[in-house]
Amino acid sequence: MDDVSDDLAARLAAGDAAALAEEHGLARIGSRPALGAYIRSLWSRRYFIGVLATSRAYARNQNTYLGQLWALLNPLLWAGVYLFVFGVLLDTSRGVDNFIGFLVIGVFMFRFTSSSVTAGAKAITSNLALVRSLHFPRALLPMSIVLAELATLVPAVLVLCVIVLITGEPLTWSWLLFPVAVIVQWVFNTGFSFILARLVAQARDLLNVLPFVLRGLMYTSGVFFSIDHYVGTGVLGSVLAYQPVAVYLTLARSCLLQDFPPDPLVWGFGVGWALLFAVGGFLFFWRAEEKYGRD
Amino acid sequence: MTDQKPLGEEIDFEPDVDPTDPAPKPGADLGGLSLIVDDVHVTYRVYGGRRAAASGDELSVVRRLLNRTNRHIGAVTEVKAIRGVSFVARHGEAIGIVGRNGSGKSTLLRAVAGLLPLSGGTVYISGEASLLGVNAALMKDLTGERNIMIGGLALGLTATEVRERYDEIVEFSGIGDAVNLPMKAYSSGMGARLRFAISSAARPDVLMVDEALATGDAEFRARSKQRIDEIREQAGTIFLVSHSLAAVRSMCSRVLWIDKGKLRMDGPVDEVCDAYQEFTRPRRPAR
Structure with a gap:
């Protein structure tokens, strides 16, 4: 030259x-972008997050004859199984008046968190090809994945509300708070996914542990039974009742069921957990931004 | 190789300009620097495999057993894909990257584009580098129409920009009504054409092309080459990774030859391509 x-x-x-x-x-x-610039670039890509999320939710039901009808049929079938087993076969109330309403809300809202977290944990590792071919703030991957779960939840929530009405619950003003409770839970799920996505990107072995953690959470969050009724209100009972997942189940129930009056303390915990996980999780995820895609 | 050089009046021309390609070969009016790559290293971590330990003969039975277990538990190998590459590029340059399979060409391209974290060294760039290829963002279960939006947004365009360029993308891809079918129904050629049409809709400062030109029929190849030339005129610098020396010779003015993760040669296109050809040829008759 x-x-x-x-x-x-x-x-x-x-x-x-x-x-x-x-x-x-x-x-x-x-090099890792400054926090302000990172948030701004995420904000400018907000439309992309939405399109990615709805496309993901839509593609899920695309390979069938009934197509998008499955978005509605899937939660209906789940509800049918639980109603049959717990309402007809076991016919148990387990210390709750409207056990069917209690159970269906518990199962649906728990599934919202568990499926969000399971998919969100793989946000980086299952999209490595994408990470290695295009520039974008990586945080939009867990965000869009959890948003896709929210989109999947919408038809399930409609099924849920119909079932709860059929069980004889009155339609009250507190139902208006239900969407707020769902949003708060969604914020928590996103924060939780940020944390897991980074951890799994650094050590995939965690993916093998996650199902056990989620199964443990399912049995300790009062999905099938009332924590008060079985564990009591001692130290253990309080810890179980105010851990995030249990809080969100209680929150949803307090909006739809007469048995569960709205409790400011539960709302406080719900919003607190959501903010803690969202802010903490986002910062935790951002701090490894320049390392994603390495292996 | 030297005796094919023309003598006489032509000697003051650029040596060996491919007569079939009238594309501007920047050389005289090179601009300022667009890229500095300073002693870049890239290390991959590979799970689930480990290279066999050195000669097992004199090892004890216990050591051999341990070695054997090591291949299945905690088997993470570090692969040094790029080992200390440095070069500078200027605006208006078209740079080819050649090398044998596994020599680190694609890795270097992705590292320089800022898509693979470096394990050492630094890269400085003017503007943003973009890799030509949105394949990873597209969803095969969704229609071509939806994928144009997803791909465009993934490339950093706004929704309005994608809608503005939608017709142009469909027309360039030449897939017609099939744009309303899910992409999994496309033939491999149709899919490749749509992907190329989407990914070439953005206009980056530094463009990286990784073997994207080998797809489609002859007519589409000609069109895509024309599109690359257009992009090159607007982009400051273009990088092309290819196994086709003909493609490199026709599009690039300068070539980097990567071998085993190191820069073996960096120079004008014909000089490096000839040396590379010379290097690869004698291997075949040997043995």
């Missing part, structure tokens, strides 16, 4: 790259 590039190569060899870059107005790449 000509003299100019020989000169450049010599300067590069002399460890002068940073000065050379500054001289020509070049920016260093592969």
Whole structure:
């Protein structure tokens, strides 16, 4: 090559790259963006997050004859199984008046968190090809994945409300709070997914542990039984009752069931957990931004 | 190789410009620097396999057993894909990257584009580098129409920009009404054409092309080459990874030859391509 590039190569060899870059107005790449810039770039991609989420939710039911009808049929079938087993075969109330309403809300809202977290944990590892071919703030992957679960929940919530009405619950003003409870839970799910997505990206082995953690959560969050009734209100009972997943189940029940009056303390815990996980999880995820896609 | 060089009046021209390609070969009016790659290293972690430990003969039975278990538990190998590559690129340059399979060409491209974390060294760039290829963002269960939106947004376009370019993308891909069918129903050629049409809708500062030109029929190849030339005129710098030396010779002015993760040669296109050809040829008759 000509003299100019020989000169450049010599300067590069002399460890002068940073000065050379500054001289020509070049920016260093592969460093983690500042938090403000990161949030702004996420905000400018908000439409992409939405399109990715709805496309993902839509594609899920695309390979069948009934197509999108499955979005409604799937939760109906789940409800049918639980109603049959617990309402007809076992016919148990387990210390709750409207056990069927209690159970269906518990199962649906728990599934919302467990499926969000399961999919969100794989946000980076299952999209490595995408991460390695395009630039975008990586946080939009867990966000869109959990948003897709929210989109999947909407038809399930309709089924849920109809079932609860059939069990004889009156339609009250507190039903208006139900969408708020769902949003708060969604924020929590997103935060939880941020944390798991980073951990799994660094050590995939965690994916093998996650199902056990979720199964444990299912039995300790009062999905099938009332925590008060079985564990009591001692220290253990309080810890179980105010851990995030149990809080969100109680929150949803307090909106739809007469048995569960709205409790400001539960709302406080619900919003608190959501903010803690969302902010903490986002920061935790962002701090490894430049490392995603490595392996 | 030297005796094919023309003598006489032509000697002051650029040596060996491919006569079939009138595309502008930047060289005289190179702009400022667009990219500095300074001693870049990339290390992959590979799960589920480990290279066999050195000569097992003199090892004890216990050591051999341990070695054997090691291949199944905690088997994570670090692969040094790029080992200290440095170069600078200027606006208006079209740079080819050649090398044998597994030499680290694609890895280097992705590392320089900022898509693979570096394990050492630094890359400085003006503007944003973009890899030509949205394949990973598309969903085969969804229609071509939906995928144009997803792909466009993934490339960083706004929804309005995608809608503006929608007709152009469909027309360029030439898939017609099939745009309303799910992409899994497309033939491989149709899929490749739509992917190329989507990914070339964005106009980056530094464009990286990884073997994207090998798809489609002859007519589409010609059209896509024309599109690449257009992009090159707008993009400051273009990188092309290819196994086809003909493609590299026709599109690039400068070539980097990567071998075993290191920069083996960096120079004008014909000089490096000839040397590379010379290097690969004698291997075949040997043995």
